[in-house]
Amino acid sequence: MSKSATTGGRIVERRRASGRAVIMNIHEYQGKQLFAKAGVKVLAGVHCRSVEQALAAYDSLGSKVVAVKSQIHAGGRGKGTLYDVESGEIVMEGGVKIAFSREDVKTYAANILGRRLVTKQTGSEGKIVSNLYVESGCDIAHEYYLALLVDREAKSVLIMASTEGGMDIEEVAETTPEAIHKVWVKPDSGLLDSQKTELGTALGLSGTSLESFVGMIGSLYDVFVDNDCSMVEINPLVRDAAGEMVALDAKVGFDDNASFRHPEWAGMRDLSEEEPTEIRAKAAGLSYVKLDGEIGCLVNGAGLAMATMDVIQLYGGEPANFLDIGGGADEATIREAFKIILEDPNVKGILVNIFGGIQRCDIVANAVLETSAAIGLDVPLVIRLSGTNFEEGRAIVDASNLDCHSVETLAEGAKAIVELIGGEA
Amino acid sequence: MAIWIGEDAKLLIQGITGSQGSFHGEKMIEYGTDVVGGVTPGKGGQTIELAGETIAVYNTMVEAIEATDADASVIYVPPRFAAAAIMEAADAFDRLKGEGVVVCITEGIPTLDMVKAVAFVDERSGIRLIGPNCPGIITPGENGGSKIGIMPGHIHAKGRIGVISKSGTLTYEAVAQTMSISEGQSTCIGIGGDPVNGTGFIDCLEAFEADPQTVAVVLIGEIGGTAEEDAAAWAADNMNKPIVGFVAGSSAPPGKRMGHAGAIISGGKGTAAEKFAAFEAAGIHIARDPSEIGEVLRQALTEAGLL
Numbered sequence: 001m002s003k004s005a006t007t008g009g010r011i012v013e014r015r016r017a018s019g020r021a022v023i024m025n026i027h028e029y030q031g032k033q034l035f036a037k038a039g040v041k042v043l044a045g046v047h048c049r050s051v052e053q054a055l056a057a058y059d060s061l062g063s064k065v066v067a068v069k070s071q072i073h074a075g076g077r078g079k080g081t082l083y084d085v086e087s088g089e090i091v092m093e094g095g096v097k098i099a100f101s102r103e104d105v106k107t108y109a110a111n112i113l114g115r116r117l118v119t120k121q122t123g124s125e126g127k128i129v130s131n132l133y134v135e136s137g138c139d140i141a142h143e144y145y146l147a148l149l150v151d152r153e154a155k156s157v158l159i160m161a162s163t164e165g166g167m168d169i170e171e172v173a174e175t176t177p178e179a180i181h182k183v184w185v186k187p188d189s190g191l192l193d194s195q196k197t198e199l200g201t202a203l204g205l206s207g208t209s210l211e212s213f214v215g216m217i218g219s220l221y222d223v224f225v226d227n228d229c230s231m232v233e234i235n236p237l238v239r240d241a242a243g244e245m246v247a248l249d250a251k252v253g254f255d256d257n258a259s260f261r262h263p264e265w266a267g268m269r270d271l272s273e274e275e276p277t278e279i280r281a282k283a284a285g286l287s288y289v290k291l292d293g294e295i296g297c298l299v300n301g302a303g304l305a306m307a308t309m310d311v312i313q314l315y316g317g318e319p320a321n322f323l324d325i326g327g328g329a330d331e332a333t334i335r336e337a338f339k340i341i342l343e344d345p346n347v348k349g350i351l352v353n354i355f356g357g358i359q360r361c362d363i364v365a366n367a368v369l370e371t372s373a374a375i376g377l378d379v380p381l382v383i384r385l386s387g388t389n390f391e392e393g394r395a396i397v398d399a400s401n402l403d404c405h406s407v408e409t410l411a412e413g414a415k416a417i418v419e420l421i422g423g424e425a
Numbered sequence: 426m427a428i429w430i431g432e433d434a435k436l437l438i439q440g441i442t443g444s445q446g447s448f449h450g451e452k453m454i455e456y457g458t459d460v461v462g463g464v465t466p467g468k469g470g471q472t473i474e475l476a477g478e479t480i481a482v483y484n485t486m487v488e489a490i491e492a493t494d495a496d497a498s499v500i501y502v503p504p505r506f507a508a509a510a511i512m513e514a515a516d517a518f519d520r521l522k523g524e525g526v527v528v529c530i531t532e533g534i535p536t537l538d539m540v541k542a543v544a545f546v547d548e549r550s551g552i553r554l555i556g557p558n559c560p561g562i563i564t565p566g567e568n569g570g571s572k573i574g575i576m577p578g579h580i581h582a583k584g585r586i587g588v589i590s591k592s593g594t595l596t597y598e599a600v601a602q603t604m605s606i607s608e609g610q611s612t613c614i615g616i617g618g619d620p621v622n623g624t625g626f627i628d629c630l631e632a633f634e635a636d637p638q639t640v641a642v643v644l645i646g647e648i649g650g651t652a653e654e655d656a657a658a659w660a661a662d663n664m665n666k667p668i669v670g671f672v673a674g675s676s677a678p679p680g681k682r683m684g685h686a687g688a689i690i691s692g693g694k695g696t697a698a699e700k701f702a703a704f705e706a707a708g709i710h711i712a713r714d715p716s717e718i719g720e721v722l723r724q725a726l727t728e729a730g731l732l
Contacts, residue, residue, distance in 0.1 A: 152652075155544070188544060228537055255537065257533045257535045261535075289683065291681075301592060303593065303595035303645070303647055303673045303688075304592065304594040304598060306647060310673060310676045355598055387577055
């Protein structure tokens with residue numbers, strides 16, 4: 001079978017796995033470059049990858065006080081902890097530091113670069129920091145919170161602002177929801193001047209500060225729309241001593257579905273921030289998310305893949321991954337999917353769950369069994385095939401002399417694999 | 426009766442000459458769908474052979490509706506052109522007929538394109554958009570019926586159960602579960618898993634409640650957003666027909682996107698536990714395992730005196 005499956009004499013283009021719709025995150029320094037270009041006020045800063053560059057940045061900025069900021073694709077950096085990659089020992093508390101001297105810059109940059117930064121958003125594995133941002137100091141009068149995102153219920157862009165800047169916004173939403181002000185933008189009329197003023201006034205701004213806010217929020221909405229953002233979050237947004245609104249942080253995510261009209265994104269992508277297996281899966285047209293359990297799953301469709309994980313858990317097992325092979329996957333794609341599952345050393349058994357629509361069950365059966373034989377599969381394999389060509393698929397599984405078990409329903413499949421790996425079911 | 430799409434609905438295919446449009450066009454005709462024409466800009470005046478039928482191709486939706494008096498269209502065009510195709514169809518149906526159903530199968534449409542397209546459709550009260558990124562809608566008939574989308578036709582049969590789902594293959598699973606207790610379907614709708622889409626759960630529930638053919642509904646949700654909670658609250662106040670509910674994603678960890686762009690638990694919101702709890706509070710019969718949907722449906726029908 002070649003790259004495309006032939007059905008009814010017609011070539012069927014492979015449908016992409018549903019997982020393609022993701023957010024592409026960028027670093028703070030890249031977000032601030034977008035802001036500056038659109039006229040949103042940011043502080044002068046320099047992106048660095050070494051201690052020497054950080055010192056040169058300090059010299060060039062001409063600011064006595066600077067912020068030395070770890071650049072990773074996760075929030076909570078300020079309250080994070082840096083660990084030595086080799087020894088696992090704590091190097092420094094806080095991934096964002098205020099330096100009052102050249103010596104401070106040297107110490108902080110050395111403590112941050114090449115270390116593992118663990119924040120409440122990274123998970124315990126953390127992220128290795130290879131990028132720094134050295135930024136001029138700022139005289140802060142007040143900190144605010146600001147975010148733009150797509151509200152799925154209202155089906156429009158939502159702008160949220162709060163006077164409680166620097167705080168965990170989810171905590172604010174929980175304890176004082178009235179402190180969060182919201183406006184929804186209609187796509188045809190865009191963000192109205194009255195909405196800009198309404199939001200600024202709700203934050204208690206007036207005079208120069210209100211004027212500064214109104215200009216900034218208009219530019220930010222343009223940044224959001226022009227760049228196909230999924231999210232823009234500024235926490236904190238600050239009012240400086242002169243009354244100007246300044247973006248002290250920038251968390252920007254793009255809607256990956258729009259990448260076809262943003263060739264510039266290719267140069268902004270930091271692949272070291274993404275899970276290597278997930279990148280490989282995506283290249284093969286698969287949607288894969290690694291989890292912590294022991295039962296590998298290979299499923300067609302995102303909803304069914306989630307349901308398969310749920311049922312494994314319901315019967316006492318733990319899923320090792322989410323894996324959606326999409327619709328109409330060919331044998332090469334399924335082989336790649338199977339290999340990706342088996343590269344996870346935690347996997348003690350595999351459950352294949354296919355409800356064939358466009359996907360033909362016999363193609364899956366062949367690909368799975370061939371791959372199993374080729375790599376000398378040494379963990380139990382349970383296969384559930386239903387829908388298009390399920391009889392042919394089950395016959396292929398039954399005729400195989402490999403250690404695989406054919407079942408009729410998802411529940412039977414989950415119970416069987418949990419039992420085979422010595423679980424509770 | 427069924428909802429929105431009758432067994433004999435007249436259908437246009439947008440993107441009919443593309444590989445997806447022609448492949449699924451054949452499957453739909455084989456099922457019994459009345460495909461009356463297709464649209465591919467620049468190929469108007471040509472014809473295409475699908476499953477032994479000669480189908481006319483038009484340049485625009487306006488031309489196609491004028492020539493065929495179609496009731497619905499299905500969109501198989503690539504993501505970058507899909508929002509424009511939705512708006513073209515909505516505009517043409519609205520101007521020529523004042524009503525029409527637009528089903529968008531395309532996956533991977535930019536979210537901000539959908540924000541625009543949905544606002545455009547919402548301004549035209551006679552137009553219903555289903556999808557995008559969905560398996561479509563099917564109303565099984567005695568012989569054939571109307572299949573609009575990519576679902577496998579052969580697993581369905583005409584009956585009295587309505588099915589609504591955010592997912593594709595999980596919808597097929599739910600359909601198979603109704604069949605396992607010898608119940609067919611009135612209409613099955615995949616509303617799609619994207620963050621911004623057209624028809625939602627409540628629209629479907631309202632239509633099924635009003636549909637004399639439907640006696641009960643199977644509703645399949647997934648983690649992310651609050652559509653399931655909203656649907657449950659609405660159903661508690663407005664539905665007399667029994668509902669069986671399942672939510673995919675109980676095992677999904679927060680912050681990890683599970684395939685669908687919308688399927689993510691963020692800020693502790695949108696969990697399966699919350700959605701199941703909302704279902705239970707609304708008197709919805711819940712299945713924790715999709716393999717039990719059939720059995721739970723049987724109990725619900727028995728309780729309601731329908732078996």
